[in-house]
Amino acid sequence: MTTPWNHRCAQRMKSMKGSAIRELLKLTESPDIISFAGGMPAPEVFPVAAFQAATERVLARQGKQALQYSASEGYRPLREWIAGKMANYGIESAPENVLITSGSQQALDLLGKVLINPGDLILTEKPTYLGALQAWRAYQAEFTTVPVDNDGLQVDLLEEALTAGPKFMYILPNFHNPGGVTLSLERRCRLIEYSDRYGIPIIEDDPYGELRYEGDHLPPLVVIDAERFKHRHGRGVETERYFDETPPANGNGRAYMRGNVIYLSTFSKTLAPGLRLAWVVAPVEVIQRCIVAKQGMDLHTATLNQLIAHEILTGGEEGDDFLKGHVRLIREVYRERRDVMVTAMRRHFPAGVTWTEPAGGLFLWVTLPEYLDAAEILKEAVARKVAYVPGASFHPAGDGQNTLRLNFSFCSPEKINEGIKRLGEVFDRAIEQHEAAESSGAIPTLDVAF
């Protein structure tokens, strides 16, 4: 049957292909599969009772407001709370610098809508977050990449990529998705220097910053950027250069941040992803354009969810301490799961397979011998009822075939042990098959019915 829709699709759909891997990974949603594929939090740590109590309080006290349309920029008390929380991170901002979004994924899409023209070059790390590539491909972005190693982005290799004139850099400094690595302080400082020297701004995506299991918190790029302004311009003029004292029309006389870095974070990993609640901290001129773009997308983020989140964060018996205590619990659970996974990998993975050992976050990154293809091997893994995401999806140019991402937050320690054991056997077999094929002169294949 001919359909009138195929030839009516916009040009941009050509760059928005679904992937065969996604189709394969759909199979991994079945409960008998041990899935290390998703980026999902452990459902056991969701604060269900706190949500239930907060929802009841919101509906009892603010029911009509909670069920009504609301401002595109977000619920003001929540934006104030976020500006206060950011101050604890050293990020000096006003509520006017904060936009509430329906997940950080929407923030990425909004920034794409506001910043990217077809053909614009974006600099990303290699590998990088798949969801950002998906969002920005829709705006017909091109990508240039700089690889990461155990200390994050290889800043030594940055200059050449910057001379190609990217519109902005997209950086994940903490517990990288998918790489699991963290950008060192020294590299953070050099990255900001380069950003300043070449006049190329940064989108700093930080969903995992609070999920640190060991070591010291490192300052976000947005803070180092602010510090640099202060040193460069001298303390006398720092406020004038970094902060905009001119309030917007409805302003209240507070100082508004400026600078070269847009900061993103989310409640998805600290409260619950089903809430779809995240935020952007940026100069007012960016926020105001994002607000206009957001109006065309969803008018505003769900009022009910914003009020419930605000109530959870401030209104329960623990008040402002709820999140601190809850994040402490999440850290304990995930630290144990990371340790279980790493110990099992040391035990079961064959020689020649290497991996990152993250100090936080949800993921670690595995590199197989160069001759292996993680997407091919996934078929065998899924047949053995264990799943991961092949690494090529995280590479804008589709390379990295011998890499893959494992999530350690979702499965119980028992399942992690069993899943890693199975994966070790699958990798063993793939290596053996390759060696056998090589010694017989044949091309290696995996004979799995799938």
Ligand SMILES: Cc1ncc(COP(=O)(O)O)c(C=O)c1O
């Ligand atoms: C690096 C990164 N950015 C953004 C997101 C999207 O998060 P959200 O659930 O807030 O949309 C994720 C989700 O895993 C992520 O890992």
